[in-house]
Amino acid sequence: MATYKVSYFDGKGRGEIIRLVFSAAGKNFEDHRVKGEDWPKFKPETPLGQMPVLTVTKGGKKSLLCQSGTIARSLAREFGLGGQGSEEQQLVEEVFDTVGDVHTAAFKFYFEKDEKSKAAAKTDVVDNHIPRLGNYISKRMKEYGKNGFIIGSKLSLADLALFNIVDQSSDMGLGDAWAKFPDVAAHSKKVQGEKNVSAYLAKRSK
Numbered sequence: 001m002a003t004y005k006v007s008y009f010d011g012k013g014r015g016e017i018i019r020l021v022f023s024a025a026g027k028n029f030e031d032h033r034v035k036g037e038d039w040p041k042f043k044p045e046t047p048l049g050q051m052p053v054l055t056v057t058k059g060g061k062k063s064l065l066c067q068s069g070t071i072a073r074s075l076a077r078e079f080g081l082g083g084q085g086s087e088e089q090q091l092v093e094e095v096f097d098t099v100g101d102v103h104t105a106a107f108k109f110y111f112e113k114d115e116k117s118k119a120a121a122k123t124d125v126v127d128n129h130i131p132r133l134g135n136y137i138s139k140r141m142k143e144y145g146k147n148g149f150i151i152g153s154k155l156s157l158a159d160l161a162l163f164n165i166v167d168q169s170s171d172m173g174l175g176d177a178w179a180k181f182p183d184v185a186a187h188s189k190k191v192q193g194e195k196n197v198s199a200y201l202a203k204r205s206k
């Protein structure tokens, strides 16, 4: 049996989707929070010099894997959160990538130091990225979702990814931009109410 360790800074960022996949699937993982001062020592041991890193130990062999999206997708497939059948799988990954575009734009805003560029990046997220995602989610839910999920009739990586961007963008002060999208608000509530997710959220590091 494989054991898993997720290494990331002590924040949500690009590591949180992986923690959410493990938690929603009810799978054990070591939540390795790397302190800023310990990162320079660990960095050269990682494949890309970046985190998150997933360490998989199986049959005495240790593999260090990188790229948050690749890790989240492959674990989701392995744990039954990747969509049922090829059409659902395609749609789950479509939602995941669409959310990823918004995540990248939100990070650009959040980490920008120059005030003028930061304001422009915020406008781009609030006026372009979030409305585009909000409208797209309503469409996909109507076409392919059941029981309040975006794709199919059970929780998938698509749901975790949307919940994660809404949660993290609210942390970044962008929460109001979702107010015009009641389907998204209802969806976040639904995901938070899922048994394994709600147990994780109750104990996750603030």
Ligand SMILES: N[C@@H](CCC(=O)N[C@@H](CS)C(=O)NCC(=O)O)C(=O)O
Residues within 6 Å of the ligand: 013, 014, 043, 049, 050, 051, 052, 066, 067, 068, 069
């Ligand atoms: N495309 C990569 C990006 C990883 C990335 O940018 N990691 C940042 C934290 S979010 C990092 O490790 N920064 C520290 C460094 O580069 O030294 C992924 O999604 O995993």
